[in-house]
Amino acid sequence: MSDHNxxxxxxxxxxxxxxxECIVFNMGKEExxxxxxxxxxxxxxxxSTVWKELAKENKEFFEAYERRREEIPTEKETARxxxxxLSRTSI
Numbered sequence: 503m504s505d506h507n508x509x510x511x512x513x514x515x516x517x518x519x520x521x522x523e524c525i526v527f528n529m530g531k532e533e534x535x536x537x538x539x540x541x542x543x544x545x546x547x548x549x550s551t552v553w554k555e556l557a558k559e560n561k562e563f564f565e566a567y568e569r570r571r572e573e574i575p576t577e578k579e580t581a582r583x584x585x586x587x588l589s590r591t592s593i
Contacts, residue, residue: 517544517552530571 520542524534531553535546557564575583 514552517548518556520544521549521553521556525567528571528574530568 517538520538521534524537529537531550534553535549538544538549539546
C-alpha cells in the first residue's frame with residue numbers, strides 16, 4: 503500500500519510542477535487544464551483539484567496572479583490597439 507501512496511504523491515507532485523509551468527506561461531486554470539490534458543494526458547478534474555488546493559494554500563499569490571492576468575490585454579485587444587494606432591498615424 504505504501505508504494506501506491508508514494509506513486510499517488512509523486513503524480514500529484516508532477517501535476518503541481520506542471521501547473522507551475524502553466525503559471526510561468528501566464529495560463530489560466532482552464533487553459534492549464536486543456537494543456538495538461540493535451541500534452542500530458544492528465545484529466546482536467548485532477549488538474550482542477552490540484553489547482554484549487556494550490557490556490558487555497560497560496561491565496562494571496564493566486565489573487566494577485568488573477569488580477570495581473572485580467573490587466574494583461576488579450577492578443578485580439580493588442581491587435582486592435584495596434585490597428586487603431588496605425589490608422590491614426592499618417593505615414
